[in-house]
Amino acid sequence: MKRRTLLASGAAAAALGLTGLPALAQDAKTKVGFIFVGPVGDGGWTYQHNEGRLAVEQEFGDKVETMFVESVPEGPDAVRVMTDMALKGANLIFTTSFGYMDQTVEVAAKFPDVKFEHATGFKDAPNLATYSARFYEGRAVQGHIAGHMTKSNVIGYIGSFPIPEVIRGINSSYLAAKAVNPDVQFKIVWAYTWFDPAKEAEAANVLIEQGADVILQHTDSTAPQAAAQAKGDVITFGQASDMAEYAPNPRVSSIIDNWAPYYIDRTRAVMDGTWETHQVWEGIGDGMVKIGEISDAVPAEVKASAEALRDSIGAGETHPFTGPLNKQDGSAWLAEGETADDGTLQGMNFYVEGIEGDIPS
Structure with a gap:
């Protein structure tokens, strides 16, 4: 009505x-x-x-x-x-x-x-x-590219707030990077903001000073892109939208949040009286998460393998959290071939094994 x-x-x-x-x-x-x-x-x-x-x-x-x-x-x-x-x-x-x-x-x-x-x-x-x-699905694709392209083996990650969504993203991208580059290290800086260009630029510069030549971000402005561009030899990934103005380099790809179909569908449900409460969590396969164009700055073979990973995740053939996996403290989490359940992912409050540092309380 x-x-x-x-x-x-x-x-x-x-x-x-x-x-x-x-x-x-x-x-x-x-x-x-x-x-x-x-x-x-x-x-x-x-x-x-x-x-x-x-x-x-x-x-x-x-x-x-x-x-x-x-x-x-x-x-x-x-x-x-x-x-x-x-x-x-x-x-x-x-x-x-x-x-x-x-x-x-x-x-x-x-x-x-x-x-x-x-x-x-x-x-x-x-x-x-x-x-x-399921942003973590897109983070896995980013991590895959990052692990291949880093020369310093140091990848920086700008965290917004230490909530499960962000922790999932850190873990997912780390695991994907580690899978293709066993020597990779993650450096994490918490900005404690969703949008503050000055803080985000500062975080990016701190990570670059620590040796990161790849910057991932879970904050919303393009300031980290600009900081990487000024440096000249650092690559980045668009966050939530394509940020294509920084392509083909430093921005080599992106996660794109595609909300339009959902908003149209739910508005229509209110209009025709069929709206009901629900809990929706959709990913690459559903079209809610998209991977932005992978630029020519990425080697052709890496681009091909990243697109194959994207398609495999979208088809449900690959899960970014598949065992054997341990938690940061070395305790067992997932057995061989076991995948993480949604309840654990939605409440994720731990790093996986290999990530250094503590999650802020």
Whole structure:
């Protein structure tokens, strides 16, 4: 059903915040809101989510109205922004960062007639769904290329926050690099931000000073690309979006988060009344994770093997976490041929054997 909200007064709005939104008119536009953790022009994570928003507009035309708020801090202020969006008549709200999880749960409980979707989280409700991508699959392809191309055998990784998603990415890329280059070492710098070009550039430069000639990042700006380009002999990979302006070198490939089909599908479900809560975790095979073009800076044989790995992961023939594997402390984790289960991956709080350093608490 298409819905429209009329907010008569401040008192009525406050009441709606406790009781949910009333039934809405059949001929109104469906309103879809997006809460973004960074600016839409970040070139990475938020940029790609906003591309999904624009795809919703293109798909449905004047049947929908989208709204967004960018650079919303993770924490209490997110409650205010989500509440305001619901009171403005949003029928569906996407909250697009892990740190919005508890705030999304809180606001969803106050607006039972609004549908909420939280990216990368694990808490749901009758009107709250979760969705994420298997980014670690793309990290394996990056690690494969990185392991082949490093000359110093030092690969740097810029971590955002020590949450399972980022730890999975570090482990996956390390294992793939180690599989093709037993001498590889990982250096990890935690930036404690999703988007801060100055901090990200500083992290990249620290890693380069430590001997890294390959930089992987789990932060959202293109600053590490620029730092590598200034250095001249360091390669990088686009994060969340293609960052193709830095191709063919230093950016030799990328992970692309393809949210558009999901956003279109879930908007359509609200419009036709079939929306239900769920927990979705899709990867290369589903098209939610894509590997950006591998540039000519990568040797042809490495490009071919990386594409073969991508296709094998997408077909379900290869799992980035396949035993025998130990945890960092040497304790057994996966037996020969055993693959990691989703529950362990979603809560991953340990490094695999071979990675040095501690995970910050």
